[in-house]
Amino acid sequence: xxxxxxxxxxxxxxxxxxxxxxxxxxxxxxxxxxxxxxxxxxxxxxxxxxxxxxxxxxxxxxxxxxxxxxxxxxxxxxxxxxxxxxxxxxxxxxxxxxxxxxxxxxxxxxxxxxxxxxxxxxxxxxxxxxxxxxxxxxxxxxxxxxxxxxxxxxxxxxxxxxxxxxxxxxxxxxxxxxxxxxxxxxxxxxxxxxxxxxxxxxxxxxxxxxxxxx
Numbered sequence: 008x009x010x011x012x013x014x015x016x017x018x019x020x021x022x023x024x025x026x027x028x029x030x031x032x033x034x035x036x037x038x039x040x041x042x043x044x045x046x047x048x049x050x051x052x053x054x055x056x057x058x059x060x061x062x063x064x065x066x067x068x069x070x071x072x073x074x075x076x077x078x079x080x081x082x083x084x085x086x087x088x089x090x091x092x093x094x095x096x097x098x099x100x101x102x103x104x105x106x107x108x109x110x111x112x113x114x115x116x117x118x119x120x121x122x123x124x125x126x127x128x129x130x131x132x133x134x135x136x137x138x139x140x141x142x143x144x145x146x147x148x149x150x151x152x153x154x155x156x157x158x159x160x161x162x163x164x165x166x167x168x169x170x171x172x173x174x175x176x177x178x179x180x181x182x183x184x185x186x187x188x189x190x191x192x193x194x195x196x197x198x199x200x201x202x203x204x205x206x207x208x209x210x211x212x213x214x215x216x217x218x219x220x221x
Contacts, residue, residue, distance in 0.1 A: 008106070008109045008111060008218050008219060009170070009217070009218050009219075009220075010111070010168060010169060010170035010188065010218065011106075011109070011110065011111040011112070011168050011169075012111060012112055012114070012164045012165075012168050012169040012170070013106050013111065013112070013113050013114070013169070013170050013171075013172060014113075014114045014115075014116050014155060014158065014169060014170070014171040014172065014182070014187070015113060015114065015115055015116065015171075015172050015173075016116060016117065016171075016172060016173035016174060016175075016178050017115060017116075017117035017119055017123045017127075018117070018118075018119065018174075019056065019174035019175070019192075020096070020172055020173050020174045020178075020192050021095060021096060021099050021127070021132065022093050022094070022095055022096065022099075022123075022126060022127070022130070023093055023094050023095070023096055024089075024090060024093040025052060025055060025056065026093075027086065027089030027090065027092070027093055028055060028060070028086055028089070029048055029051050029052050029055070030085075030089065031082055031085035031086035031089055032051050032055075032063065032067075032082055032085075032086075033046050033048060033051070034081075034085045035078055035081035035082040035084075035085050036067065036071060036073070036078065038081050039071070039073040039074070039077060039078055039081065040073070041071045041073065045071070051063055051067060053197060054066055054067070056174065056175070056195075056197050056198070057175070057197060057198060057199075058175075059175070059177070064078060064079055064082070087122075090119075090122055090123075090126055091126070091129070093126065094130075095130045095132060096194075096211055097210070097211065097212070098210060098211030098212040098214075098215065099132060099211055100130075100131065100132060100135075101211075101212070101215060102211050102212075102214060102215040102218075103132060103135035103136075104135055105215055105218070105219070106135070106218075107135050112137040112138075112162070112164075113135050113136045113137060114136065114137060114138050114139060114140075114158050114162070114164075115127070115136055115138075115139035115140070115141070116139070116140050116149070116154055116155060116158065116171070116181075117139070117140070117141055117142070118142055118148055118149070119141060119142055120141055120142040120143055121141060121143060123141060124139060124141065137162060138158060138161065138162050140154040140157065140158055144157075149173075149177045149178060149180070149181040150176075150177040150178075150180035150181040150184065151181065151184075152181050152182075152184035152185035154181075155171065155181055155182065155184075155185035155187065156185055159185065166185055166186030166187045167186065167187075169182075169185075169187040169188070170182070170187060170188045170189070170190055170205075170218075171185075171187050171188070171189050171190070172189075172190045172192060172214065173189070173190075173191065173192065174191070174192045174193065174198070175198065176191075176198065176199075176200070176201050176202040177202075178191075179191055179200075179202035179203070179204045180202050183202065183203075188205040188206075189202065189204045189205055190204060190205065190206045190207070190208065190214055190217075191204035191206070191207040191208070192208055192209075192211065192214070193207060193208070193209060194209045194210065195209075196209070
């Protein structure tokens with residue numbers, strides 16, 4: 008394999024959480040008094056994918072003239088239960104298993120809390136992981152590389168042997184700052200690849216084939 012140590016983002020990379028996130032965001036906006044017909048769901052999705060949830064909260068609280076703190080609180084209440092039904096992306100189980108079958112290791116790096124691991128357990132994927140960093144570890148958010156560096160130190164990973172897989176530029180930027188390669192998963196061609204990822208794919212099966220083509 009090209010890389011033996013893979014570091015995985017959660018949202019939008021292994022698990023398709025964005026439909027639930029957009030639905031929760033939409034409901035939260037209506038709860039603040041915004042008319043449902045005025046809400047641009049594709050624009051909300053694009054802001055989340057191209058930037059971050061924080062960006063979406065700032066942008067649309069300003070656009071619709073609502074309190075960002077209130078919108079955030081309402082969104083979090085709506086979003087939490089939707090994680091339980093978020094599906095894994097096609098090919099996620101196969102690529103995780105391929106890594107471990109070839110003597111490699113998978114690591115999780117997410118801004119979510121323990122519930123991300125719980126969802127991976129429910130999906131039957133967690134058994135392929137060797138370690139994780141979640142929100143409870145309280146590291147700086149990506150693209151800061153501190154969390155990646157900590158995982159490398161804890162598990163004896165050489166950065167030159169590692170690949171970070173994520174769906175946004177900040178994932179790739181964090182990887183490069185940690186001395187790793189980066190793989191951009193962009194199933195809808197929404198991301199302007201400003202981070203110069205080593206590989207860009209629209210399906211996880213493509214990434215698996217690339218890893219094996221050494």
